[in-house]
Amino acid sequence: MIPILPVLLLTGAGATSAAPAPAPLRSTLDRVAATVNGDVITLRELERAGGSALTDANLLPPGPDRDRARKEALRGAFDLLVADHLFSQQVKKLDLSVTDAQVDAQIERTIQAGELAQVQPEDVTRLVSGAVKLYAAIAEEAEPGAEIAPVIDKTISTTEAMVVACALLRAQRLNPFDLALWFQRTAPQRGHESPGT
16 A cells, blocks of 8 residues: 555645546446546445445435435545545656655654644645545444454554544544444454553
């Protein structure tokens, strides 16, 4: 997988061409939904990227609200996939190669040196939004009782995890009670430990 952060820092966001939202999908068919400079986005990819938002929309009774929810879910998934393809193409075009270790080291240096002003908030928002949507989509397809590790062991502290978790809850206008209802929805895999402080 190509890290997105280095691309944002080195190249900036690429321009995207506007495209109409794909029509509602009645079934998961591996047909072409769109192309991005020759790269194909299939309907299967689109539905998968729609994640829980599309799943929730499909549970609504037929009508305008359901159609609107599906359109919004598919539009969000479409924009995410287009951005991912554009970033990947830009990396190939510039012949950039960045390892995971280099990304981790750069992030740590930025934090330790107090250079956070160099990081644009909207870039962080885009990264977190994309990561959350991708994680949710993969987690929805995981085996019952399994849980995909959201972070590499010991790479973040408990405080850092709580800061992000609380920010996500506030952004979606959720509260601890809502979190409690979801917390036991999927049992974690054995052997997963909470990151150290």
